[in-house]
Amino acid sequence: DTAVSQTPKYLVTQMGNDKSIKCEQNLGHDTMYWYKQDSKKFLKIMFSYNNKELIINETVPNRFSPKSPDKAHLNLHINSLELGDSAVYFCASSQKGTGGYEQYFGPGTRLTVT
């Protein structure tokens, strides 16, 4: 029973196209995130939503638009894809507790832009 799931796992597309990545969590968490892992494996946060409200937007190009239809889902839509968008995108979720925000990650979506 997967806690945080993402679809698709692999995405190959051409420059200029528009694509979406979907994320769902069944942990009952209030907060969800998108992270980008580049080719050097460096991880950087992109967005965070809490109860469908955007709380973090880390100076990501406005070609990237997150959408949270409910607190269990956080999708990422990317317009006009560029070569530099090629990366692995991870969704994560968490619930604030006494131990802060312990985050659970999805398996990742490997996006390749050609």
Added chain:
Amino acid sequence: AQSVTQLGSHVSVSEGALVLLRCNYSSSVPPYLFWYVQYPNQGLQLLLKYTSAATLVKGINGFEAEFKKSETSFHLTKPSAHMSDAAEYFCAVSESGGNQGGKLIFGQGTELSVKP
């Protein structure tokens, strides 16, 4: 601003040897600290976390880490490496308060290789 530095992008040990992966952090407020492991083509799995309850933290798979405020360090250790420990390891920090929503700031990662 918070930051994390992992010393050594690649560490190689022999099976059965001590594993030591170094992490130093910078934070203006009391931090929460985490170690995550990433196996090839997989997501990140939480190994352990420091949340101020105890400075020596034990995690899964025999790993532990010690929070040293004076050294701003949170090094990860394991007494005896197994072949299955070969993976990428990430240290991360988040703020304990404020409205940052728990965002994680990651170090650059350390790739652990285990030789037979």
